[in-house]
Amino acid sequence: MNMSENSVSQEDFVEILGGLRQFIREKVMPLEREIAEGDAIPESLRSQAKDLGLFGYAIGQEWGGIGLDPVQEAELAIELGYTSLAFRSMFGTNNGIAGQVISGFGTDSQKETWLEGIASGDIVASFALTETGAGSNPSSMRTKAVTTKSGWSISGEKRYITNAPSADVFITFAKVTDDAGKSAVEVFIVPSNSPGVTVGPHDKKMGQAGAWTADVHFDEVAVTEDALVGGKFGVGYRAAMTSLAKGRITIAALAVGQAQRALDESLSYAAIAKQGDDIIGNFQLVQAMLADQQVGVSSGRSLVLDAARNYASGADTRIGPSVAKLYCTEMVGRVADLAVQIHGGAGYIRDYFVEQIYRDVRLLRLYEGTSEIQRLIIGSNLVKQELASN
Amino acid sequence: MKIVVLVKEVPDTWGERLLDLETGLADRVSSERVIDEIVERGLEFAISFAEKNDGTEVIALSMAPEEATGTLRKALAMGADRGVLIVDEALHGADITLTAQVLAAALEHIGFDLIVSGDQSTDGAGGVVPSAVAELLDIPQLPRLATVDLNEKEVTGAHVTDRITLSLSAPLPAMISVSERFAEPRFPNFKGIMAAKKKPFEVLGIAELGKNISVLDRPRSIMTEIAGKPPRESGVKVTADENSGRDLAEFLKKNQLI
Incomplete structure (x- = not known):
């Protein structure tokens, strides 16, 4: 891999990893039972995770993130895996699909609108792919996006969506059919406060208490043209x-x-x-x-x-x-x-x-x-x- | 506003700490070296003040062997603006009075409005250095503060013990030391760790401090005896029988525990 000015040197990374290890042992592990019994991450811990830089460790430094490379990211995730998985879940999507898709393939305007907030943790991103009957197989997806005069209208139901109750934005997968009747899955950036978005009660799960999942309903949710990731078909x-x-x-x-x-x-x-x-x-x-x-x-x-x-x-x-x-x-x-x-x-x-x-x-x-x-x-x-x- | 924080590197409190029985000095090689936890609380005060008050410079100052560079950099990762490390062969095994003299000279060299220190280190636990430095610099000292307020003219704070709380104040320039009742320190964040390497860091010898510090003019302190920690003795076993209640009570009474 090329080391660019914005990459994290191995020397710095060793210290980052050591710092995270200490943070997990001193600040997160003592709260494991509280997280499990309260089914929530305490606000003070969320704020410390935010200060530390955990919401944007995989997002580039130009957007306020840390810019770890995939190997450093994997090592960091091993450390994060040492404690309640709900803790990592809180910032998983920000560093994962939301941060990666927008920083790698988003339009300039999408990057400017979303990335800094996602990297800092001011914005919580959630990933809306799974549906009943369309878990790992997006071809049977039923959520649809149709073109309108000013952009898109999205309708459908998503299931088991992680962080849905606290999300500020949903990276939403929906099927688009062209004039010739050919359909493909596209990806849209949908603010959670858009009219027509409703989030159901959070699911009662077997484990990972403190990480909330819920159904998300999209009822003719109007988004602008710029909501399509990458600005053209196929990219997102x-x-x-x-x-x-x-x-x-x-x-x-x-x-x-x-x-x-x-x-x-x-x-x-x-x-x-x-x-x-x-x-x-x-x-x-x-x-x-x-x-x-x-x-x-x-x-x-x-x-x-x-x-x-x-x-x-x-x-x-x-x-x-x-x-x-x-x-x-x-x-x-x-x-x-x-x-x-x-x-x-x-x-x-x-x-x-x-x-x-x-x-x-x-x-x-x-x-x-x-x-x-x-x-x-x-x-x-x-x-x-x-x-x-x- | 210029705040200088006195940073001490100590053997990790959680690890095994050993004494070199030849020299009577802490064995620095056998345990991991860290920034003293009480100093981190002092840094927390200085850094959070600087975050809220533009134009404040926080300088981390340490007197230690050159290997302490990494530890002092942690102070920069937490948010201090620059580091000054006093390294000199002649300072090997320096006692409290020599340490205070060197730190005072370094502080005059750097310049300061406020000096912040921990009240006592977790290794030596002498607790005298802040007072000695203040004395040499002829400035007031507010010791063992649990809270601190600072403005351009004066520093105030609460000196809290189990029985009393004293409200103390002093005009600047001044020295304060914080106690373990002071606010929890922050963790260096990822950006701070990366930024620390780019911050100014100066290594100075005693000759560069502009003071004539004579290390060997007279004995400052004389060590008369060095002894290792005595091995743990096995405890008293109270056997559960008809006398055990009385035996236990007698044991507690004998040791003045009841």
Whole structure:
């Protein structure tokens, strides 16, 4: 990768990472239970995250962000994965698809309107793709955008939209049909205060309390011409798909962070919990479980960083991110399960963080493309490559 | 307004801290070195004042081995405008009086309206340096403040103990020290970390301070004995039987715990 004036030197990045690690241990981890029981991120923590620069770490410095490269971003996400996943979720879309799509492919006016606020955290962005019956397959999407005299009118319903209740702007996917009857999915920037946008009550989820999802309804929502990402057809959707692939590396990195935490929690428990006169860490069957956890964490970490390097260089922007996401999110499921097992009955009690990890990481195998979709992406691209090389 | 914050690098409070039994000095190699937590509170005051008052310059000053550069840069990452590090071979093992003399000379060299310090360091815990520096500079000192108010002419603050709260004030120039009751320090943010490398940073020897500081003119303090921390003794075990209640009460009474 070319080091430009706006990139973050490795020396600075080491300090940024160290600072974040300290912040997570001193400021976020003590609030984990409060976040879980209150089902909300305390306002003071949100404001500290904003001051730190967490809402714009992946957005360019010219827009007030930090401008981390994909490998640095992956390392940062591993650290963020060490605590309540709801914390990262608060600024995930700002750095992810919203920030990436607008800064990479937006028109000048879209960049000027949105990016500084997204990078600073003054604006919360939310990503509205999923619908009932159209989760990972955008071709069956029912939300529509039709042209009007002054721009577009959007109608449809989105489901399980992260941060919808607090969003200032929805990066919204909708189908557009041209005069010849041909339809394609396009991406629109829709302010949440636009007339016709309503957000439903927040969903009661299995885990990740503190990260809110909800349905979003678009009822003939009028937006200006400039709402179409990139200002012309085809740009936004391609940008979104590229950004989704990078997002998969982030999810894989979060999984590695959670797996590391599950291992650390298991280790400290195994070092003090006694059965008879001996600590359980001295039992070989417990050691075997710890070993399996360590193998998962180490291999996952290497895979994530490798995928990030190949994504950054352009060598592999499709298969690698899906491989990392598939492996790491399945891995953390097993590592979390072992963590509960090592804790025994205690692992089923909410006082122990592994109980939360066990529920929280279940989502990682579902969103940003299920494990099944990742397998399809990997398999179909492998065959495509083989055919192209013949 | 020119505010100079005295920054001390200390072994990490959370790590194991060792004493070199040959020299009686803290073993700087064996533990991670960090900015003293109490100093961070002082920096927090200076930086937040500067954020609200244009034309305020915050200077982080330290006397330490050259390796302390990274620690002093953390003060710049938090938001101080520039750093001054006094490094000199002759200062190795400097005691409180020599430290105060060098800092006072450095402060005169830099110039100041207000000097901010922690009330006592987490390693040496002497708590004398701020008073000694103020004495040498012949300026008033407000010690161990839990809150501080500052304007162009004077500094005021609350000196809080468990029993009393004293309201103190002094005209500028002055020295204050903050206690651990002072507001929590901020974390250096990502932009601050990147900006710190570009901020002015000066390394000076004692000869450059414009004062004739004689390091070896007479013994300043004499160490008579150095001893390691005694190993922990095993505690008293009170066996649960018909006498255990009485035994426990006697143990607590003997140790003046009840």
